[in-house]
Amino acid sequence: MIDTFFMNGQLNEATGFLVALAIGILFGFILEQVGFGSSKKLSGVFYFRDMVVFKFMASALTTAAVGMGILWSLGRMGPENTYVLPTVWGAYVVGGVLFGVGFAMSGWCPGTGAVGLASGKYDAGVFIGGVLIGSIVFNELYPVIAPLYTWGDQGVVYLHESLGISRHGALVLVAIIAVATIGVSEWIERRDISKPAPAHIGARILSIWQVTRETARADRGFLIFLTGIGAFTLVLLMVTKDYTSEQAMLKKIAAGEDHIEPDVLARRMLKANTNLLVVDIRPKEEYEAFHLKGAINVELPNLPGVLARQPRDMDIVLYSNGMTHPAQARDALERAGFDNVYLLTDGLNGFIDRCLTPVSLRSEPVPAPLATEIRLWRQHFLLAALTK
Amino acid sequence: MNKPAKRYINPYLGGMLLGVLLVMTYLLLGTGLGASGGLARIAASIEGIFALDHVRNSAYFGQWGDAPMRYYLVFMLIGVFVGGGISAFLGKRLKRGVEKGAAASIKRRMTYALGGGILIGFASRLVRGCTSGQALSGGALLLTGSLVFVFSLFVSGYISARWFKEQWHD
Incomplete structure (x- = not known):
């Protein structure tokens, strides 16, 4: 993991300030070189006059997403050494709406405003003054609008989590949307506005596609961009692993959502029609010596075949004497797509201890309702074995 | 000032360059780029000149203590100003004045610049950033909130742009 200033606490020390200053200089330089020192050019995007804002x-x-995607996948960058902003739905939507109006109104945003001011634009200076005032207004109103500030706070949320896709998938999706945005931007700028745009949506999409291809041929910068992200995305997909599904599974395991407690299982097994299938994964001899009444016997390699024949809403509980084999089997089945498999906490040995040992033989006192249940369970599970 | 301005660079190349700079920023600082954060700190300092105790006790500005400018984003913002100035100088684009449509009045343009600034100053605090910090830097990490912000800002911008069209009329 790379030792960033954020991680080692030097961000707001002299070295951090110097590096931030240098980065800022490069940032401002690039912004101005692209033309963002001009509010007329910036606001052009809203009037379909100049789409440079979208292209840029x-x-x-x-570019940054692909680069960070590779670094993140290789474990060099991650939440430990990166400052990641939370997703606060309400605040961000309301803030986005206000920001959009402000951007369309002034033709500036904070970064470009600084560049505009440096270029000599008085309107940029007035804009910056407005931003300072707006920040102060926020501070003054904060006691009142604090609920809005945290409205819809989901914590750190990534696109792939919100969409339920893999992290690599989210990156490819964003890249596709970016290229489509560029295509539409080029199309808007190039088309002959004296002629009406193609009426049919299919013809319009084809027209945008053609313009995108033309741009790739004619605009060397765009070609370099396409080649670059194409190549690096390929590298990302081939060289790094996407652990999204494994992480989801590990979270489930950490939360104990893959277990079922013996008493919960016992109660459920005594009821009829609960969409439950209990599977004893031990060898046949052990199963025949004693098993939980109602459980079927399936040896490990046969599990996928048996499970595939069950209805989708069936809950499957695996047990063995201990927890190791059932846990391993459960994880393998989850990776194979069976998301309804659980293991019995503490295994058969634990079940016998907690549900079938007579009250009189226990070292701790047992509350009356549980004692009644234990008697019922002994009758149900043990009588069956005894009278087998 | 009659020398023609140099051309702007290709926006895709410029975008790629900024993308690379953003990755380097994350690698070095562990944070993304930012501009509004610096301005908010400066605002806290300015309000502190007039009402220090009030600022110290404010729920929002108060959390930045007595030296709100001791913050990396303030230096980054200064850098943006310097870098922008250098680029404008080299590109022969240094020009004092108010940029607006030929037929528009300076008063209208300045009113819009001020009003938009106030809105953005407020909104950027609400979203913990702006187009650089939230949209670009957060978007590069594929954070849902950042992408929600970008979408919302452009939809709103497009809808409201018609109200502010006159300032660009020639």
């Missing part, structure tokens, strides 16, 4: 943001975001 799409290529910048995608």
